[in-house]
Every structure is written in structure tokens, then in C-alpha cells.
Amino acid sequence: MLSSVRSLWMVFLKMFKKRVTIKYPEEKPYLAPRWRGRIVLTRDPDNNERCVACNLCAAVCPTDCISLQATEDENGRRYPEIFRINFSRCIFCGLCEDACPTYAIQLIPDFEMSEYNRQSLVYEKEHLLIDGMGKYHGYSYYDQAGVAVGVKPKGGGENESEPVDVRTLIP
Amino acid sequence: MAKVFIDNIEYEVPNGKNMLEVALSLGLDLPYFCWHPAMHSVGACRQCAVTNYRDENDTRGRITMACMLDATDGTRISINDQKSKDFRAGNIESLMINHPHDCPVCDEGGECHLQDMTVMSGHNYRRYRFKKRTHINQDLGPFLNHEMNRCIQCYRCVRFYNDYAGGKDFGVFASAGRVYFGRSEPGTLENEFSGNLVEVCPTGVFTDKTLKKHFTRKWDLTSAPSVCHQCSVGCNILASERYGTMRRVMTRFNGDVNGYFLCDRGRFGYEYVNDEKRLTRAAQKDASSGSDPVSSVKAHIASRPKMIGIGSPRASLESNFMLKRLVGAENFYQGIPSNEADVINEVLRVLREGKVRTPSLKEMEDFDTVFVLGEDVTNTAPMMALGLRQTAKTLPKQKAYALRIQHWNDAAIREVVQDEKGPFFLATGYATKLEEVSTSVYHGDTNSLLKLSEAITNEIRSGSGDNQSGGFSHQVAQALLASEKPLIVSGTGMMSKSIVQAAANIAGALKDAGREVGIVYAVPEANSMGLAMLGAAGSLDDAISRVNNEKDLTAVVLETNLFYRTDNQTASDFLSHCHKTILIDSMENECTQEADFILPAGTFAESDGTMVNNEGRAQRYYQVFKPNNDMRSSWAWLDMMINQTEEARPYDDIIREMLEANPALEKIKTLAPAADFRIGTQKIPRQTHRFSGRTSMNAHVSVHEGKPPVDNDSPLTYTMEGYHGKPPSADIPFYWSPGWNSIQSINKYQIEVGGDLHGGNPGLRLIEPNENGITRFEVNSAGNNSGRYEVLPSWHIFGSGEMSAMSPAIEKRIPDVYIAVSDKALEKAGLQGADKISVRHQSATITLPVKVDNSLPDNVVLLPYGFKDTVGWRFPFKGELERGV
Numbered sequence A: 001m002l003s004s005v006r007s008l009w010m011v012f013l014k015m016f017k018k019r020v021t022i023k024y025p026e027e028k029p030y031l032a033p034r035w036r037g038r039i040v041l042t043r044d045p046d047n048n049e050r051c052v053a054c055n056l057c058a059a060v061c062p063t064d065c066i067s068l069q070a071t072e073d074e075n076g077r078r079y080p081e082i083f084r085i086n087f088s089r090c091i092f093c094g095l096c097e098d099a100c101p102t103y104a105i106q107l108i109p110d111f112e113m114s115e116y117n118r119q120s121l122v123y124e125k126e127h128l129l130i131d132g133m134g135k136y137h138g139y140s141y142y143d144q145a146g147v148a149v150g151v152k153p154k155g156g157g158e159n160e161s162e163p164v165d166v167r168t169l170i171p
Numbered sequence B: 001m002a003k004v005f006i007d008n009i010e011y012e013v014p015n016g017k018n019m020l021e022v023a024l025s026l027g028l029d030l031p032y033f034c035w036h037p038a039m040h041s042v043g044a045c046r047q048c049a050v051t052n053y054r055d056e057n058d059t060r061g062r063i064t065m066a067c068m069l070d071a072t073d074g075t076r077i078s079i080n081d082q083k084s085k086d087f088r089a090g091n092i093e094s095l096m097i098n099h100p101h102d103c104p105v106c107d108e109g110g111e112c113h114l115q116d117m118t119v120m121s122g123h124n125y126r127r128y129r130f131k132k133r134t135h136i137n138q139d140l141g142p143f144l145n146h147e148m149n150r151c152i153q154c155y156r157c158v159r160f161y162n163d164y165a166g167g168k169d170f171g172v173f174a175s176a177g178r179v180y181f182g183r184s185e186p187g188t189l190e191n192e193f194s195g196n197l198v199e200v201c202p203t204g205v206f207t208d209k210t211l212k213k214h215f216t217r218k219w220d221l222t223s224a225p226s227v228c229h230q231c232s233v234g235c236n237i238l239a240s241e242r243y244g245t246m247r248r249v250m251t252r253f254n255g256d257v258n259g260y261f262l263c264d265r266g267r268f269g270y271e272y273v274n275d276e277k278r279l280t281r282a283a284q285k286d287a288s289s290g291s292d293p294v295s296s297v298k299a300h301i302a303s304r305p306k307m308i309g310i311g312s313p314r315a316s317l318e319s320n321f322m323l324k325r326l327v328g329a330e331n332f333y334q335g336i337p338s339n340e341a342d343v344i345n346e347v348l349r350v351l352r353e354g355k356v357r358t359p360s361l362k363e364m365e366d367f368d369t370v371f372v373l374g375e376d377v378t379n380t381a382p383m384m385a386l387g388l389r390q391t392a393k394t395l396p397k398q399k400a401y402a403l404r405i406q407h408w409n410d411a412a413i414r415e416v417v418q419d420e421k422g423p424f425f426l427a428t429g430y431a432t433k434l435e436e437v438s439t440s441v442y443h444g445d446t447n448s449l450l451k452l453s454e455a456i457t458n459e460i461r462s463g464s465g466d467n468q469s470g471g472f473s474h475q476v477a478q479a480l481l482a483s484e485k486p487l488i489v490s491g492t493g494m495m496s497k498s499i500v501q502a503a504a505n506i507a508g509a510l511k512d513a514g515r516e517v518g519i520v521y522a523v524p525e526a527n528s529m530g531l532a533m534l535g536a537a538g539s540l541d542d543a544i545s546r547v548n549n550e551k552d553l554t555a556v557v558l559e560t561n562l563f564y565r566t567d568n569q570t571a572s573d574f575l576s577h578c579h580k581t582i583l584i585d586s587m588e589n590e591c592t593q594e595a596d597f598i599l600p601a602g603t604f605a606e607s608d609g610t611m612v613n614n615e616g617r618a619q620r621y622y623q624v625f626k627p628n629n630d631m632r633s634s635w636a637w638l639d640m641m642i643n644q645t646e647e648a649r650p651y652d653d654i655i656r657e658m659l660e661a662n663p664a665l666e667k668i669k670t671l672a673p674a675a676d677f678r679i680g681t682q683k684i685p686r687q688t689h690r691f692s693g694r695t696s697m698n699a700h701v702s703v704h705e706g707k708p709p710v711d712n713d714s715p716l717t718y719t720m721e722g723y724h725g726k727p728p729s730a731d732i733p734f735y736w737s738p739g740w741n742s743i744q745s746i747n748k749y750q751i752e753v754g755g756d757l758h759g760g761n762p763g764l765r766l767i768e769p770n771e772n773g774i775t776r777f778e779v780n781s782a783g784n785n786s787g788r789y790e791v792l793p794s795w796h797i798f799g800s801g802e803m804s805a806m807s808p809a810i811e812k813r814i815p816d817v818y819i820a821v822s823d824k825a826l827e828k829a830g831l832q833g834a835d836k837i838s839v840r841h842q843s844a845t846i847t848l849p850v851k852v853d854n855s856l857p858d859n860v861v862l863l864p865y866g867f868k869d870t871v872g873w874r875f876p877f878k879g880e881l882e883r884g885v
């Protein structure tokens, strides 16, 4: 008897405490920038697609829900022709982001992806590609790489010397 | 056997090996770059460092290169001691100093030997802070992509391209940190084997340009063990697919056939599989019956029409057999003109009835003296030419061995050999590329080649001869007699039965003289031999005359473009004379317009089957993927027609039936595991265990994942589920081993590195020589003599193959069509300075631009074989030259 009254009292006291639940969806929760939600493909500082279609994200994905096909522009700059994520399979583990060598694929703090129709959870490149750099600013893979592909002259990358002259006789 | 110690464990190893080979054969992991199992050691990269101890009391040892250390009795090394580990880690770190940050966009990534070796050697983080050296790339033509920044200076490329394959337009330039591997000027790499650089180069300097267009990582490919369909050698290939299109072809190691290499026609000639002109749906001309095309075909067959079948040398044994079964043996014809059929049948007869053995491609390299009669091997059977280039070095190499230089010591051997070549003679209709390695050559028309061979045969038999044709025959006969292991090479290239017989006679004479002689014939197509072995009622010409006489025939045309096999008029007459035509083929062509019914056949990528190569070796190839349309193996269509069923019976039933009907093919039973073969309970997956995108690749069609296709025809699956260890040698769909992602993982599939596969090399020889066989064949005289010029076909690796010529990369390498004559011949015909000339033969004329070739005898004229303008012409023929307009 006493314990029941005590319990009721304690519950009553909770009414004066700060509320933990919020009135979602009218009110939005705070999500840390590192929160692993909806996946986006980002662009580099020159507003070009960052993804170089290396397939590492697809390979690492434990649910095999990423598929893409590489293609190249007229300079040989590689990018994905198609890029598809089946979000009905994705477990938001973030391994794809870890594997990506270009910061292209990023998980962002957005989880509002529910659909009535499962088919609508299949995102193509047009649904994934955003206009900005996402969480990681300033990085451009092609500045670091050795390939030129119309982005820079040969030897014009960071930490590269001029192309060698194979015909010189100087030792 | 020698007793060696590796990390204090004793091993018994074969003599004559180096310690790197020994360690790898024992399954130990030792990194390397410059050593290649087919090209051996030069000790250039310093990556295979081990510590070598004098004896068990030596505690310090010294660092040495395992690939340069002879595995003799008592050799004692450590692979895993700290000193050698540090050396290797340091070495790779210095190799990587200049390496670009390219892996994500490098086509080698994921199957890169450099990646594997870097991981294996334990170099993880870049410490070097200074600038990287860079290089300008070259455009090397339609086959190869060049990215020189990635080079680690192992020298494998030059050693393969120049030393092994005899290339002339490639080299190493500059010095010190600047060394550059490429051409002196950008331009197409001319050598027929350039594509092997993709596999030989341990990095991404040379990568496959056809793959680049639709790039896919190795781990994402669905691959199957297959056999190259582009020539008669039957090289083993790994064919790979993704998203329903063929992506690339790589070498499948077969120690008896192609070893580690492929020619460029085979490697890059696959693209026709993805062509827009592929037939994908069954179709019928007259849809008025209202039933679907397949039912209409079946209904027509059920009405028991009088049928003839046109078989094909590019279709599998099974397909040809099922066609024969459908139409009956007396109505089954080889889909090739009679002159071609006669020559091929003669080759088969010589091999079956003759006493001389035909060696495998691998065995050819062990002969010491070569005589080539009438065949342009480089263009008709390219990989055979690569083999013969090695044969030319047999005797010079023995000099090096006599100096006690080890067989694997490539640099030292080359120092001794220099430019020396073994006795190597060519007698051909025109100058061929193998002349680069020849001692002496002779050019003549068919008749003079026959006279020459007769002189050689007589001299071998009698021991003495005259000095006709400039002493050439004498020289050849004496060299052949002086040899222990002479090899006679010929083929169907001159389209002459007599040449085939003449070559057999030379070999026969040598056999009778007690020599260990071999004879090899190149034949025109991948399954020319198989088709000949099945036997037919006649050639295409016989079928044509039958159709002309009997008007109510239904022709079932199997994988044959009649307009490729004969002239346009004859082909269209044939089609119009037939009551009905049922065409089973893979590509839209002139025939498809006319046919009443079309059933889309799979190419090698979409079908299962067996091919018989020029040696008589039966080889099984597997379907790579299940296409999303009506395509299927031709035999499956034929089976559905015969049995009036909705689905074909499984492959094994067809094989059983074929072997019952053809006892000569009986060995095929054990060629490859049957479809119910399991390892434990598991099948063999065509996909790697890292295959990605399974739950997404078809999600745009439906998010509900369908059941993967099932393969009832083989022990392979179309998925990644199954046994991931080493499958039986005939069923290896890709090479992979933990830590070894590159093609170098072949090591792990071999009994001894560079040697045979575990379980034996796949493929079975169906023809063995007859010990009591014939050594003398009667030589038919060379036919028609009216006309002053003999018109011979000239063969082109790029252009003379029917299917490969439809591949875009190959198309770019096809030379312009021409008519080749010598200045003398032009003079004789009074046509000096003509831009175009015509050849007239009976009522037909062909006019083409002139190409002057002064190596040609003045009574010989060349037309390229199988080019758009020259199909339908039957070689050789005698004709007249006229000024063309």
C-alpha cells in the first residue's frame, strides 16, 4: 500500500521535470553532424562531382545495396554514369563513407525517408547528388591524383614535379 | 631433387629452379615484381630479397635476391627474418616514392600486383615529403591505355614486348629516375601481342582500353572459363560480364595451350558480343498465323518438312551435332565452300592417318628446327607464331645451358643468345612477319612451293639433292635432317589441299628417317576441326546445288552468314530457292532480312559448348551470363525443335547423346565435370565473394529481388554462393587467393609455378597419330591453270576473322583493303603507275587500290581474306590483271 502511494507520488513529481520527448514532427530533434542518416553524393570545391566511380563503397557495403557504373568525360575524368542506393536495404552503417577515398559519399543527419511504397526507397544519382561539399570542405581528389584528365596539366598536381624529359642526356 | 632449407624447414625441391620459384611453389608468400614465370629472372626489382646462409652455423647470412639464387642442395634461406623483411619494406617504400595517388581511378586497382605486394611487404604510410616525378603518357592506339606515372621500373614490359614477342616499336628510354617505357613517338603499338602488357605489367601503366569504356572492378565481374573463338588455336580465356554486357577477356592459364598469354584478336575481339546488331528476340517474317515465332518454328518442324542443315565452324560441336540430328546425317552440310572444306578435311585425314604427331602449342616450343610451308602463322594462328618465336631460340639457348647458365637466368641467357636464331625456314606465298626470326625464306606460288617441298622430301629420303630454287631446298632438307626435333608448320592459309599433303610428306620423310618430328596445321576457324570430325554429307556448295534442284527444302542455317561464305548472288539465290529458312545466329546480317524464322543464338558469352582446336584438342567453354532475352545456345534451340518442348534438356543430356552417336569423340566425356558435380554440397560460383551491388543492381526495375538464374548445364552458379576454394582445373572462373588479388594468383592454382594446373591442364586431345600410319601422301596437282596470275588470300589478324572484325577496337586496326602485286608483275601486265587494278576471274571482277609488295613473286597477286570487299571470293584462283577505274 505504502509503496503504491510512493510510486504515485514520484510519478506526480515528474510533471515538474523538463520534458525529454519532443513534439515530432512539429518540433525537430537536434542531430549531431556525424549522425548517420540519408546518404548524399557531394561535389568538390569546383562544383564537379566528387565521386570517381571507384566502386569501393559498393564493395564495402555489407548489404550490397550500392551499385554504380563508371564512365568518363571527353578528358578521361571518371565519374559515375549511374549511382543507385537501395535504401530499403541500407543499414546506415556508414562503411561506405569510411571507404570513400574522395569524400564523395557522406551520411547526413536526415532520417526522414519513410515511404508507403518500397520502390520509392531506390535512389538514383539524381536523388543523391547535392550541390555542395557536405561535411568535408575543400578536398578535391583530382588535385592529389597523378592523372591529368583535363583537371590540370601533367605534373601540375599537388606535390608533383614537371614531367621528365626522356630525351635529356644530363645524368 | 635438391634439399633446401627455408626458415629452417627442410624441403625437397626439383633441380634447376631458383629459390623464388621454389618458395612460391611451396605456397609460401614472397613478394616479387620483375620475375615472371614465363620470362624468368633478371633480378631487377630487388623485391624478392631473402637472407641466404652459408650453412646451419651461419647466423648472420647475407641479403640476396631469391629469384637469382639457384636452389641447389643445401641452400639455406630465411624469408621471414627481420633483416629481409626490413629490406623488402624499405625497397617497396622507395618504389612507391613517386607512385601517384591513383588507385581509385586506376583500372588496375583491386587486381594490382603492386597493391598486393605493398600490403605483403608491410609498407603502409608515406613518409617521403618531396615531389613526385611525373611522365607524359602516350596514345598507344585502340587497345591499351598508358599511364606512365604508375611505373615501378620492373622492366617486365620491354622483356615481354621486345624479347618475348619480338616487338620493334617499344622500348625503354632515358636514365636514372627518369626511365620511361613506351614508344619513341606516340602511336599504335603494332605487335600482335601488345594486349599481354595488361597482365604482364604488375601496375596500372598498361590497362585495357576496351574495359576502360565500361570499367568494372575485377571483384564485380561475373566470369566463366571460356575458349577463344577468334581463331583455331583455342586459347583459354576468362570472359567477364556485368550488367548484361561483356566487359573484358583475360588469359586463362593452360600450360598445354596458351600459357600466360593471348593475342590481341582474342583479347580485344570480344566486343561484337555487345553490338547493337545482336539478334535478341525470336522472330518470324510472316506473323499471320498469330502464334509466337518459337511456336511457329516448332509447328513447321512438326509438319515434317524436307530439311537440310548448314553447319558452322564457329558453332560448337554440340550445336552442329544437334543440327545433324534434326536434319539427318545425309542432309547435314558444312557451311563452308567446298575448296575450304576439302583442305580442312585433308588436314584431319593427315593427322588421323599419318604417323606424325601434332604437338600442342606448348610442346612446339621444344622443337629445335622449323620449316613453315605456305602459312602466314602470325595472322592465321597468332599465338602459334608467339610459340614459334620461342622455338627459334631453342638451339641458341642450349649454348647458354652448355655454359652452365641456369634455365631461369634470363639476362645471362640473352647475353649468350644475342640475336642468334635457330634453323628456321619459311616458304610462303608472300612475306610474313615470322621472317624476322628466320634463317632463310622462299616466296613462290602454289606450284613452286609444291616443287620445293617435293625436292625437300626427296632429299630427305635419298640423303642427297640438287640445288634447285637457289639451294633453298637443299638448305632446308639438310637442316631438317641435322635436327633431332624438327617441326613442320603448315595450314589452310593457301587454301590448297596439295600444300597440306606436301607438308605431311616432308614430316613423313623425317619420321621415316627416325627424327622426332612434329607437324602442325593452322585451320581457319575455332571449330573447323570439330565440324570436320563430325562428318557431313558435303560442303555448302553441295547444299547449294541441292537447293537448286529440289525446290521444297527447308534450310536450317546454323551460325552461318551465307553472304560471308559465298558471293552475294549465290547466297540470295540459295535463300530464295529454299521453301523456308530457319536461321539460328547471333548477329544481324544480310541473311536475317531473308530468313523466315530467326532464333537468336548465344555467342561464346551466352552459350555452353565444346570446341576442337587445330591440334584436335577438345575444350569446354561455359556460358558467362544469362541474358535477359531469348538468346540461348544454338543446341538448346535445336533440342527444343527436335523434341517439341518449351525448354531444352540440360547440356549433359546433349553430350551423352552426341558421344553415343560419335564414338570418335568419346573422350569428351571426361573433359569437364558434369553439371551435378559438387564440392561437398556446393557448386562453383561465377562471382567473387566480394561481388557488390546485388541488392541494388536491379532495384530500378523492382525493389523486390528476384531469384537468381539457375544453371542446369554446368557445375557453376551465376551468383557468389558456392565453394570459394580452388575448383577443378576446367572450371576456374577467376583467379584469386588471399593476399593475391592480381592475375599473379595463378601461382596458387599450379602444381609448380609456371607449370601445369592442379588436376592437369584442361582439354583433351581427340587425335593421336597412327603408329602404323602413312608417311607418304599423294599430292594432288594444283588445279586450274588458265590465267597468268595466281591470286592468293593474304591474312590479317585484324580483319580476317569474321566475328572479331565487328569489334570496334579491332575495326580501328583493320588495314585498308588493297590488291597487292609486285612492281615486276605490274610491268609484266603493262600497268605501271596504276592506282587501282582489277582482277578478273571468269565472269567476276574486283577492283581495288594497288599496294606494291616487291617480296611477291611476279605471278602472285594478293587479296586480303574476309574483308568486306573480298568476301565471297574463293582462293586461290588464276586471274588476269587489268587497269581499274
Ligand code: SF4
Residues within 6 Å of the ligand: A057, A060, A061, A062, A063, A064, A065, A066, A085, A089, A090, A091, A092, A093, A094, A095, A096, A097
Ligand atoms: S551505410 Fe552501410 S549499408 Fe548503407 S549504403 Fe553505406 S555501406 Fe551500405
Ligand code: SF4
Residues within 6 Å of the ligand: A050, A051, A052, A053, A054, A055, A056, A057, A058, A068, A096, A099, A100, A101, A102, A103, A104, A105, B104
Ligand atoms: S567510394 Fe566514393 S568515389 Fe568511390 S564510388 Fe563510392 S562514392 Fe564514388
Ligand code: SF4
Residues within 6 Å of the ligand: B099, B100, B101, B102, B103, B104, B106, B107, B108, B109, B110, B112, B113, B114, B115, B150, B202, B203, B204, B205
Ligand atoms: S598501379 Fe596499383 S597501386 Fe598504383 S595506382 Fe594503380 S592500383 Fe594503385
Ligand code: SF4
Residues within 6 Å of the ligand: B150, B151, B152, B153, B154, B155, B156, B157, B158, B181, B200, B201, B202, B203, B205, B206
Ligand atoms: S611499365 Fe609496368 S611492366 Fe613496364 S617497367 Fe613499368 S611497371 Fe614494369
Ligand code: FES
Residues within 6 Å of the ligand: B020, B031, B032, B033, B034, B035, B042, B043, B044, B045, B046, B047, B048, B049, B065, B066, B067, B068
Ligand atoms: S623478382 Fe627477384 S629481383 Fe625482381
